[in-house]
Amino acid sequence: MKKLLLPLLIIFAMQVNAQKYFTKTGSIYFLSKAPLETIDGNNKSVACLLESKSGAIDFIVQIKSFVFDKQLLQEHFNENYMESEKYPKATFKGRILNMSSINLSKDGEYDAKAEGKLTIHGVTHDVNFIGKISVKGGKVTVRSDASVLLADYNIAIPGAVKDKISKDVKIKVNCTLEPLP
Amino acid sequence: MNSKLKIGIALLLFALIAGIAVWKYVNKSSDDFASQKAESSFTFNQLMEKANSDTASLSQLKDKLVGINGVIKNIKQEPESLTIELGDSSTMSSIICQIDSRHRSELASKKEGETISLKGKLTGFTIDTELGLGNTIEMNFCSINQ
Numbered sequence: 001m002k003k004l005l006l007p008l009l010i011i012f013a014m015q016v017n018a019q020k021y022f023t024k025t026g027s028i029y030f031l032s033k034a035p036l037e038t039i040d041g042n043n044k045s046v047a048c049l050l051e052s053k054s055g056a057i058d059f060i061v062q063i064k065s066f067v068f069d070k071q072l073l074q075e076h077f078n079e080n081y082m083e084s085e086k087y088p089k090a091t092f093k094g095r096i097l098n099m100s101s102i103n104l105s106k107d108g109e110y111d112a113k114a115e116g117k118l119t120i121h122g123v124t125h126d127v128n129f130i131g132k133i134s135v136k137g138g139k140v141t142v143r144s145d146a147s148v149l150l151a152d153y154n155i156a157i158p159g160a161v162k163d164k165i166s167k168d169v170k171i172k173v174n175c176t177l178e179p180l181p
Numbered sequence: 182m183n184s185k186l187k188i189g190i191a192l193l194l195f196a197l198i199a200g201i202a203v204w205k206y207v208n209k210s211s212d213d214f215a216s217q218k219a220e221s222s223f224t225f226n227q228l229m230e231k232a233n234s235d236t237a238s239l240s241q242l243k244d245k246l247v248g249i250n251g252v253i254k255n256i257k258q259e260p261e262s263l264t265i266e267l268g269d270s271s272t273m274s275s276i277i278c279q280i281d282s283r284h285r286s287e288l289a290s291k292k293e294g295e296t297i298s299l300k301g302k303l304t305g306f307t308i309d310t311e312l313g314l315g316n317t318i319e320m321n322f323c324s325i326n327q
Contacts, residue, residue, distance in 0.1 A: 020313070022314055023311075024266060024275060024277055024314065024317055025257045025264045025266060025277060027259075027262075040260065043279075043320075044257070044259075044262050044264045044279045044317045045264065045279055045317075047279040047312070047317060049312045049313075049314060060307055060312075062304050062305035062306075062307070062319050063305075064243075064244075064302075064304035064305050064319075064321075065279065065304040065305065065319045065321050067211070067279060067321050067322070068211060069210060069211060070207070070208060070209065070211065071208065071209045071210065071211045071212060072206065072207055072208075073325065074211050088305050089305070089307075104305060106222055133244065173234065180313070180314075181273075
């Protein structure tokens with residue numbers, strides 16, 4: 001019996017260690033603050049998957065799922081800037097560098113550093129993010145504020161609206177993840 | 182009144198009307214689809230069947246006002262937003278509906294496990310073979326499909 005129990009315990013421990021956390025309803029807030037106009041939009045259907053052992057973390061964002069208050073912004077964002085018909089998704093594929101110092105089975109708040117490949121508008125760059133991971137009641141919340149330079153991702157701003165759109169936009173990510181069944 | 186003054190007033194009025202029209206165009210709120218009829222309606226299983234075996238047909242629904250009938254798997258209520266996930270516990274696949282903020286109150290009493298009929302703009306989908314999160318169809322500007 002003991003001989004059987006030990007391998008089972010090891011397998012169980014390995015599964016616990018490799019727990020995955022996910023959400024399909026994470027949020028990204030987008031803010032462009034330019035001299036003449038502030039533009040912001042929200043996307044509340046962000047998919048995120050975090051693997052606790054390796055720290056691998058993935059995000060998938062449908063560009064057309066961003067919501068703006070004004071119809072014109074909604075159209076310009078999709079048609080003129082993000083060309084969402086041609087580039088429907090933005091993705092981040094990376095890992096949390098300091099995962100060993102983050103205990104996802106214990107309530108608390110931890111600093112997190114991530115690196116990976118960010119793809120927006122069909123252009124991929126290696127990027128680093130800093131953020132916070134908080135754990136409460138088995139749920140894991142990933143938060144990060146970042147800045148993205150539009151020119152890095154070949155997103156052109158027409159001269160006529162250059163004073164209305166910031167060259168770099170702020171992005172706030174907030175995803176509350178649950179254990180993957 | 183001399184003719185120059187008349188022309189001046191006319192030009193001023195024209196500029197004023199044009200200015201108001203431009204302002205209204207630029208500041209027009211996003212479309213509210215609650216009063217519009219869905220172009221086509223499906224059950225959760227019908228849409229997932231398209232995701233599983235006919236993505237070309239699913240792609241044709243992008244940007245269309247689509248009605249969807251399904252069971253509420255998850256409700257995410259935040260101070261300024263409401264997101265409803267349709268699906269069931271037997272599958273990771275689901276439909277994510279961002280509720281139009283103008284119609285949140287109409288859905289405030291809905292509970293997980295209830296069957297609901299919604300409509301909204303189908304914004305895209307992810308056929309997941311990599312992350313293990315199942316197929317996901319996304320809709321925004323959603324409201325009750327009456």
